[in-house]
Amino acid sequence: MPVFSEADDRPHRPDDDSLWQESSLFVWHDREAGVGGFWRLGQEPVVGAVNSCFGVFTHDGLRFRSNVTGAPLAPADRGEAHMGWGPHLRVLFDGGAHIAADFPDCAADLHFADFHPRFDYHAIAMPGRKLAGAAHHFEVSGRMTGRIRIGARELTIEALGYRDRSWVRRDWSTSRGTRWWPCVFGPDLTTHIIHLVHDGRILKVGYVWRDGETIAIVDSDVVVELESDALTPRAGRGVLHLANGDTLEIACDRSDAILMHVRGYTAVETIGTARMGDRVGLSNLEVSSNAGGGSALPLCTLGSNATDGLSRRPA
Incomplete structure (x- = not known):
């Protein structure tokens, strides 16, 4: 099975396509400390732009969010x-991944350690096929450790985490719906599902990492409970049919959620158990629900954080 090297974690040379981008995504949740977070960074070096969505929350309602798109x-x-x-x-990619955040109301010093090699995502989830916008792509589960300051509160975390790296042409205007759902249970077990509405069809792929083995998901059913904003998930459940004949059932709740807006694409990162x-x-x-192909920012949200800066989750 193809595996990406440590060098592939570092920035790559772009081609001359204005839609070429390179991204790095992290999500983590420490249930015991009561804190979670998300960061997706996308750089577009050909046009000289950056997209970034960073968010942190505590279980008792403290929130921080920073979202920019098309910034220099x-x-x-x-x-x-x-x-x-x-x-x-x-x-900083130094054999692992070292994240530093520095805002007046939020700071972080975090390290991500991988649980398994950087497998070629397509070789696992969709052998013989390539998904547009993800030609160079790997995803890895792991552990996030370090310190976070949100407002005046400082927290030490030891969290389960997941990360995603890609460098390829990406057109954000083509997606009409996304259900991207990684779940990490420990070094021995990770599940990943993606349902994507693209080019008039629904693509369903994914994989399971279990006891040192990767197993493709050949079919899956995902149901999402949405708030009345038609945007924010409250919970989700799925049935996964594996290539080895096994069937798994999975469910999740929401501890909090962070709204990401990048180049007209809006998604809610729903972090929970x-x-x-x-x-x-x-x-x-x-979750991104965009059957009509719109690109405007949502006017209101229920349960997800769309406010930049320090805030508190409504009761």
Whole structure:
């Protein structure tokens, strides 16, 4: 099975396509500490732009969010072993991934350690096929550790986490719906499902990492409970049919959610607890519902954070 090298974690040379982008995504949740977070950084070096959505929350309602799209990409935002956005956010790929965040109301010093090799996502989930917008792509479960400050509160975390790296042409205007759902239960068990509405069809792929083995998901059913904003998930459940004949049932709830808006694409990153049988872990249910192909920002949300800066979740 193809595996990406440590060098592929570092920034890549773009081609001359204005839609070429390179992204790095992290999500984490420490149930015991009562804190979770998300960061997706996308850089578009051909057009000199950056997209970043960073969010942190506590279980008792404290929130921080920063979302920019199409912001200027500074020369210092890309280096031999790092990517970032201005003075606020940076990830250093030094054999692992070291994240630094620096805002007046939120700061973080975090390290991500992988649970397994950087498998070629397509070789696992959809052998013989390629998904547009993800030609160079790997996803890895792991553990996020370090410290976070949100407002005046400082927290030490040891969280389950998941990350995603890609570098390829991406056209954000083509997606009409997404259900991207990684769940991490520990070093021995991760599930990943994606349902994508694209080019008039629905693509369903995914994989399971279990006891040192990767198993393709050949079919799946995902149901999402949405709030009345028609945007924010409250819970989700799925049935996964594996290539080896096994069937798994999985469910998740919401601890909090962060709204991401990038180049007209709006999605809600719903972070909470995943359950599968007697296993409990991290869930990040990303949902975008855009059947009509709109690109405007939502006017209101219920349950997801669309406010930049420090805020508190409504009771």
